[in-house]
Amino acid sequence: MPIPIVNKVKFNSSGGMIEVELNFTTLLLCTYTLELHENESNAQVWIPPKQGDNSNPEDDKYALPVPPSKNNGRSLWAFITIIDQTGSGGEYEVSMEIRQDTSTIGALNTGKKRVSRNFSQEFLIAQLYC
Amino acid sequence: MNIFVFPGKQIDVAGLLMDTFTVLSLFAMSAHAQTPAIGSVSSQQMVIDSADVAKARIDFAVPDAPAMKIMNADPSIIMKPGTLREVGVAAANVLANGGSLPKTFAAEISPGLLLGRASLGSYIQNPFWYRMRISAATTTEPGGGTDLGIGIRMTIVDESDLRGDNALLNRLIPIGHIIEERESECSAEIMKSHPKFINSDTLKRDAKEFGALLDSSLKSKIAADFNPMIARAREQAKRSNWNKTIVELGLAGLASSPDSLAKNLSAARYACWLTAGFPVLGQSGQLLFALKATLDRGTDNLLNRGNCAIASRGYFGENGYKGFLEGDWQIGDELLPSYTARLGGELNVANGIWLDASFGIQAIGTGESKFTSALNLRFATPELSDWK
Numbered sequence: 001m002p003i004p005i006v007n008k009v010k011f012n013s014s015g016g017m018i019e020v021e022l023n024f025t026t027l028l029l030c031t032y033t034l035e036l037h038e039n040e041s042n043a044q045v046w047i048p049p050k051q052g053d054n055s056n057p058e059d060d061k062y063a064l065p066v067p068p069s070k071n072n073g074r075s076l077w078a079f080i081t082i083i084d085q086t087g088s089g090g091e092y093e094v095s096m097e098i099r100q101d102t103s104t105i106g107a108l109n110t111g112k113k114r115v116s117r118n119f120s121q122e123f124l125i126a127q128l129y130c
Numbered sequence: 131m132n133i134f135v136f137p138g139k140q141i142d143v144a145g146l147l148m149d150t151f152t153v154l155s156l157f158a159m160s161a162h163a164q165t166p167a168i169g170s171v172s173s174q175q176m177v178i179d180s181a182d183v184a185k186a187r188i189d190f191a192v193p194d195a196p197a198m199k200i201m202n203a204d205p206s207i208i209m210k211p212g213t214l215r216e217v218g219v220a221a222a223n224v225l226a227n228g229g230s231l232p233k234t235f236a237a238e239i240s241p242g243l244l245l246g247r248a249s250l251g252s253y254i255q256n257p258f259w260y261r262m263r264i265s266a267a268t269t270t271e272p273g274g275g276t277d278l279g280i281g282i283r284m285t286i287v288d289e290s291d292l293r294g295d296n297a298l299l300n301r302l303i304p305i306g307h308i309i310e311e312r313e314s315e316c317s318a319e320i321m322k323s324h325p326k327f328i329n330s331d332t333l334k335r336d337a338k339e340f341g342a343l344l345d346s347s348l349k350s351k352i353a354a355d356f357n358p359m360i361a362r363a364r365e366q367a368k369r370s371n372w373n374k375t376i377v378e379l380g381l382a383g384l385a386s387s388p389d390s391l392a393k394n395l396s397a398a399r400y401a402c403w404l405t406a407g408f409p410v411l412g413q414s415g416q417l418l419f420a421l422k423a424t425l426d427r428g429t430d431n432l433l434n435r436g437n438c439a440i441a442s443r444g445y446f447g448e449n450g451y452k453g454f455l456e457g458d459w460q461i462g463d464e465l466l467p468s469y470t471a472r473l474g475g476e477l478n479v480a481n482g483i484w485l486d487a488s489f490g491i492q493a494i495g496t497g498e499s500k501f502t503s504a505l506n507l508r509f510a511t512p513e514l515s516d517w518k
Binding site for chain 2: 006054
């Protein structure tokens with residue numbers, strides 16, 4: 001059951017660019033869809049949403065719209081699918097880190113879990129405010 | 131680390147180990163069983179249901195650990211290669227010992243997986259260090275002596291590894307994104323029908339309630355469709371990958387003690403193996419070429435007795451059941467040249483359980499010959515996916 005992990009993240013409206021990065025600690029295949037939602041709305045800012053996976057060495061890092069104040073009240077929704085590509089199971093840990101300038105201003109973490117059946121789902125939500 | 135293997139309890143041990151050491155591979159291979167009694171096989175009957183058999187066919191064969199191979203527990207000189215397994219593998223020579231406690235144990239671990247914070251991207255980029263495995267084995271001789279083996283296995287090429295299999299990943303990645311898109315749609319629907327969740331404080335407080343609604347909404351849309359899709363993609367990849375190119379190098383040292391005291395251990399043998407496997411006959415065969423070199427303690431009590439051997443084995447069949455034909459030639463100091471031909475088979479008898487049996491004839495020197503046989507039972511942590 002994908003219970004959402006929700007956190008509020010405070011940022012500096014007059015600071016630098018806000019970035020979000022997903023990190024995957026696992027040899028299981030992880031794919032994700034990252035959405036940026038308007039304040040208290042299902043409307044999305046990124047169309048299409050950002051999608052990626054952990055099978056390549058590229059960073060899974062995205063910049064939020066500037067100026068940062070535009071993001072007040074918006075929320076980042078990360079839907080993550082962890083797929084057991086070998087059939088042997090395994091552990092995973094996924095985190096979403098939000099940074100402004102060089103500082104980490106918020107982080108959400110699934111904790112260490114074991115993939116269930118063929119795939120597991122994780123749902124991380126970061127509510128941004130200033 | 132203690133490993134306890136009891137006759138008939140191997141699966142429980144493997145399951146326990148899987149929970150405790152997720153990146154630990156445990157090997158305890160059946161010792162060389164001269165003329166094994168068929169009756170002893172039936173005494174180890176295991177309950178196998180048809181679903182298990184179906185799942186077992188997508189299981190890769192259990193590889194050999196160098197620390198075990200150096201003990202010559204198996205008549206084959208080939209160090210059978212195999213893809214790195216995250217999960218425990220255990221077996222015992224219960225068939226050879228008539229059901230008594232096994233005398234030979236081995237453990238193999240991948241330090242790269244145990245100590246590092248593994249990531250799939252870095253594994254695919256630089257698999258060598260992740261795939262390097264260290265093994266240790268011990269056996270008790272009938273006279274009370276103890277042998278201790280230490281080994282290292284380096285995988286130079288492994289195209290059978292599903293973790294980085296591009297064709298498989300390219301099939302699975304779109305499935306992951308479709309799952310996420312459906313999850314997104316379901317979440318948006320729940321937000322519409324339960325507007326309280328739009329407030330993040332409420333969502334955080336009632337996350338379990340939201341999760342339950344999401345779960346019931348997703349169940350009909352996701353689980354029924356995607357579980358079999360993922361399992362079938364994986365099964366197809368395993369069937370086409372089992373015989374792909376693999377090259378491994380193994381090094382091991384053996385120390386012997388006339389009793390059970392560690393202080394009396396002294397170096398008795400060093401060995402290295404090089405094994406290369408290549409596909410033949412499409413997906414129906416694999417040809418292995420192997421080299422083995424050893425340095426043993428000779429009659430003058432010096433480590434100066436060299437031996438070398440070359441071998442080739444042809445597999446014919448599928449991942450889950452295959453026959454093999456093997457031949458080898460061995461030569462060494464204080465040894466007459468010998469030639470062996472062996473016929474055998476490997477069968478994935480149930481989910482996580484492999485049986486391999488072989489018999490052959492060895493010609494030594496000028497004409498003396500003898501029959502050899504082996505019956506090995508190997509255990510790997512069962513496949514976890516119950517998608518049927």
